Amino acid sequence: MQAGFKQDKIYTFIGPVLVSVNPFKQAAIQRIRGMYSAETMRKYSGRQSFELPPHVYTIAESAYRALLRSSKGQCILITGESGAGKTEAAKRVMEYVMAAAAAARPSAKATGREVQDLLLQSNPLLEAFGNAKTVRNENSSRFGKYVEIFFDYQGQPLGGRVSKFLLEKSRVCVPGKGERSFHIFYQLLAMGGDGGDGSSCVLHALGELQAYSYLARSGTTQVAGLSDADEWSATAEALTTLGFSPERQTQLMELVAAVLAIGNISFQSNRAAGQVLAKTDSQAAVVHQEDSLKVAAAALKVDPRKLASALTNRTIATGIDRMSTPLDAAQSAHARDALAKALYARAFDALVEQVNRAVAPPPHAELTLGVLDIYGFEIFEANSFEQLCINFANEKLQQLFIEFTLRAEQAEYAAEGVAWTPVEFFNNCVVVELIEGSRPAGVLLWLDEECVVPKGTDASFLTKLASNLSKHPHLEVSKDQAARTFTIKHYAGDVAYAADGLIEKNKDLAYRNQIEMLSESASPLIAELFPAATRGKTSAKKIETAGAQFRKQMDALAATIGRCAEPHYIRCIKPNLKKRPADWDAQLVAHQVRYLGIVENVLVRRAGFAHRMPFSRFLGRYKMICRGTWPAPPAAQSPADSCAAILAAAHIVKAGYELGKTKVFLRAPASVFTLEDRRSRALHDVARILQGAYRSFAARRYRIKLREKSMAVFEGLKRRRGSWRLPFLGDYLDAAEAPEVTRMLLKAGEARVYFADRITHVNRNGKAQERILLISDRSVYVLAPTKWRVNVRVAFDELEGISLSTFADGFMVVHVGGGAKGGGAALLLQVQRKAEVVTMLVQEAGASVVCSDTIEFRSKRAGMFETSATETRTITFVESAATAGSAALLDEKSAATGQLRVLVPPVLGSKAELQIGKGGAAPAA
Ligand SMILES: Nc1ncnc2c1ncn2[C@@H]1O[C@H](COP(=O)(O)OP(=O)(O)OP(=O)(O)O)[C@@H](O)[C@H]1O
Known part of the structure; x- marks a missing residue:
């Protein structure tokens, strides 16, 4: 694994389990090597796992194909510790599956596209509200999730479902030192509260980050390289796409603002406030600063007096x-x-x-592919209720793993009559039972009991554990009274949990008077989230503890996973704690290897066989290796004998394989490669060689044709220097290799990059900005120079035409129609490769071109605030000696007036007016 990691091979298979080592170098690996490009996706499509180097796409491909082949649900389980790369892996899997479905989609079917967009959009939204910067990971998911995609039997997505587990809500009030709260708080403040429809005075009243005690306490408010304002745009877009109405968005952001405002309320005792009314009241709290109370009440849309009362009193209902x-x-x-x-x-x-x-599948949908992205085992210095739940979840998953992989493996050898020595491995069901068991009660049930008995405390809970479970081999209650801890010996190591605070966290009760107060809020969202309890109902209904809820969720998850035909495993490993590329901390890795259950897996694999295949598949795939079996094995020969003949022809020795009743078992992975190598040599693989050659030939021919076309387009223009003389290379930035671009194209249902280069974009205020121009097979994009973020997208059908001057100045105006909405704002660009861009838009988008030295165009109205209103502007091109020897440039003074002027260095030759019709050049009169 280490050797692979040093050479940037971050994926390894251990048996069927994919181990992924976080490379911590997004830019380098992914862009230069195209690790996650559309091309790589195509390469893995339809291939068996041993045909190509291990990749997260290998797992995604085999899960998707198994789904189609067997028409049975599949799941991919991703585990690893924080920052190990689980979420990245989950996203890659989703993208791959969506791309595979899109490639197989009949063009008439639009629903798959919509579902795909919605599912991909749910990521930025859930990340905004559920992720935070921690010391381990700048974008750490603070909740576990299981995302299911529902498919029809042709493999087209019909909808999805997200199940979430245990949001780390304590982060709202106390993010750890050097960490942040959930991203959404910072996004809201970065936008100055310009969240929903803008009508909310609460949102407009937001101040600086430091003004909020919940955010200021941790000492960290920024994440290097992350713009909260930009992230907000993505969140806002996702909210809209996922069906949040403008009113709902405002209400939601007001709620977020209210949480911050609540954090600023402080209290003092009555005595300190000098308001002692009765002696017994001297300790009772009053709100310290009325102003903070008013702000919070306004945000919550409740009466400030009721809020104060709900914070300084506790109501208990007895009957x-x-x-x-x-x-x-x-x-x-x-x-x-x-x-x-x-x-x-x-x-x-x-x-x-x-x-x-928003993503709900139709009622009949049942075929699912699920991806579980859940926190790995946690051992901290102080471990509390959250760690108990998280580690319990990992025990449950380890048990499923044992059930599925190890047991199934051993059972298969037995069924096939293959000799092998069973390995001893630790079966953790005893620990699972210790935590969730009911007879005798397990840790969680004892905790529940202490939550309902009168006067139950953290200490009495510990006493009960000690007296009832003291003999359990995996539990130890500390004898040190002051320490108040108990230790569970998990399969991954011993963890000492502090008893203090467990009862309170497990009860997880919202205060009754707080709920009543919120149920009367004038915010429809808040009132809905906290429905007033009807008296009869609450007393009858037993309130479920957090532990009981989590146990239920885990049972449901285990049942869902249990229903899947085959789980596929990805184990993520963090090679160092410093988030540094190429740094391998052997001790840290060894520790993770232990608790990811990889050791057990290797043991079983070593004792057993790396690969197995039914006789019929083996014969079908490798019969060309052996003369005796090609083109077909003799009818009288048994399948086992035919397989043995092939193995002999490939020089695989007898000790290297076993023939079971229906399958060939190969001991070493290398044997598979030997067979594959023999097979491809036998076939000469002519088809693929031809295809590869054809592809590069076709690409070259396209570019040559484009240049020829360009000459036709520009014919009649007497230019001294035309950029059409340059070679046309199309993608100057290797944009097609960038995963962000792949994702962007996927979202828009587009397939390729025709052109990408750095350009200058003149914005509505006449400011020149460095941008990237990207032309795909359906749209023109203007992208930010970093991170490929989309500034503007114009679909080809919205393109109205192109205007150019008669000079070789690099400027072009791309006119945009707005369909029913009327005209959209044009793009004013200065590009180095004008001829290539123009020809491509004529060729691919059927754009028409007009040349004139005075061009009228629609522009967004200038000003400080983003608006969709447009106005008409003019740009004129004039020769100016001032620019002699340099490139044409925009006269900055003219920019302020709205009448733009471009100064062009003196040129020779006459100017001509040229009109190019749709799809071809036609000189105008
Ligand atoms: N395959 C990869 N290629 C490049 N960088 C990666 C890869 N996987 C992870 N990273 C880097 O590591 C960071 C952490 O990864 P990720 O958020 O997926 O971790 P995680 O296991 O989901 O953590 P958490 O449990 O905290 O959410 C990413 O933001 C990214 O910078």
């Missing part, structure tokens, strides 16, 4: 009686944080629900 007790300042601060967390957590639930509504 139909209600008792209200005043809280002291520390308890009030606690109640405040509980309110903030409850609001955010319920908003996140609602967000996931809306995503699910």
Whole structure:
């Protein structure tokens, strides 16, 4: 693995499990080598896992094909610790599967495209609300998720479903040192609250990041290389695509703002405030600064007095009686944080629900491909309820892994009558039972019990564990009274959990008076998230603890995964803690290898066989290797004998394989390569060689044709220097290799990059900006110079035409129609390869070209604020000696007036007016 990593081979197969080592070098690997390009995707399509080097696409391909072949659900389980690359792997898998479905899609079917867009858009949205910068990962998912795509039996996506697990809501109030809260808070502030329809005064009243105590405390507000404002654009777009109405968006962002405002409320005791009314009240809390209370109440759209009361009192219902007790300042601060967390957590639930509504499959859909991206095993210095749940989830997954892979493997050898020595491995079901068991009660159930008994405390919970489970070989309760910890011996190592705070976290109760207050909010969203409880109902309904909910979720997940025909595994490994490329911390890796269960897998594989194939598939694939079996094995020969003949012809020795009852078992992976090598030599692989040669020939021919066409387009223009003399290379930036571009094209349903180069774009304020111009097979894009972010996209059918001056100045105006909306704003560009760009747009988009030295065009109205309103402008091209010897340039003074002027260095030759019709050149009169 280490050797591969040093050579940038980040993927390895250990048996059927793909191990992925985070390279921490997005730019270098992906762009230069095209690791995730559309071309690489095509390469893996339809190939068997041993035909090409290991890749995340190998797993995606085999899951998608298995889905189609067997018409049975598939799942891909991705685990690893924070920052190991799980989410990246999950995204690559999704992209690959979507691309494979698109490639197989009959062109008439549009629904697949829509589903694909919606599913891809759910990523930025869930990341904005559920991801945060941590010390381990700048974009760490703070929740687990299982995303299912529903397919029809032809492999076209019909819809999807997202299940989420355990959002780390404590981050809302206390992000760790050097970490941030959830991205959305910073996005909101970066946009100055210009979130929804702009009508909300709460959003406009937002201040600086440092003004919010929840955000300021951690000491970190920025992430290097991340623009929260840009990310907000993606979030806002996703909200709209996923069906959030403008009103809902405003309400949602107001809720986010309200959480920040709540964090600024502070408390002091009555006595300190000099308002002691009765002696017993001296400790009771009052709000310290009324202003902060008012801001929060306005954001929540509730009465400030009710908010104050809900934060400084606690209401307990006993039967139909209600008792209200005043809280002291520390308890009030606690109640405040509980309110903030409850609001955010319920908003996140609602967000996931809306995503699910938007991507819901039709009712008959049942064939699914699921991808699980869930936190790996966690061992921290202090471990609490969250780690207990996370580690429990990992125990459950390890158990499924054992069930599926190891047991199935051993069972197969037995069924096939193949001799092998069974390996001993640790079966962790005993630990799973210890945590979730009910007879005798496991850790989570004892915790639940202490949550309902009167006077149950963290300490009494620990005592119960000690007296009831002390003999359990995997549990140890600390004898040190002060330490108050218990240790579970997990399959991945021992973890000491602190008992303090467990009861409270497990109860996870929103305070009753807070819910009542929120249910009366004038914000429809908040009122919906906190429905007022009807009296009869609540008393009858048993409130579920957080532990019980999580247990249920895990059971449901295990059942879903259990229903899949085959799970596919990706284990992600982090090679170092410094997020540095090419740095290998052997100890750290060894630790992860242990808890990812890779060791057990290697043991089984070593003792057993690396590869197996049914006789019929083996014969079909390799019969050309052996004279005796080509073109068909003798009818009298048994399939096992025919396979043996092929193995002998490939010089694979007897000790290297076993023949079972129906399958060939190969001991070493190298044997598969030997067979494959023999096979391709036997076939000479003529077809593929021809195809490769044809492709590059076709590409060259396209470029030559384009230049010929260019000469026709520009014929009649007497230019001194025309850029059509340059060779036409198309993609000058290797844009087609960039994963961002692949994703962008995929989203738009486009297939190739015809042209990409750096250009200058003149914006509506007359400012020249460096940008990238990219022409695909359906659209023209103007992209930001970094990260390939889309500034403008104009589909070919919106293209109205192109205007050029008669000079060789590099300027061009691309006119855009707006369909029913009327005219759109034109693009004013200065490009080095004008001839190539113009010819390509004539050829591919059927654009018409007009040449004149005064060009009128529609532009977005200038000003400070983004607007869709347009106005007509003029640009004139004049010869000017001032620019002699340099390139043509925009007269900056003219830019301010709206009447733009381009100064062109003196040229020889006459000017001609030229009109080029759709699809061909036709000189105008
Ligand atoms: N295949 C890859 N190629 C290049 N860079 C990668 C790759 N996988 C991960 N990275 C880098 O590592 C970072 C962390 O990866 P990712 O967010 O996928 O981790 P994770 O395991 O999902 O972590 P968490 O559990 O914290 O969400 C990414 O932002 C990226 O910079």
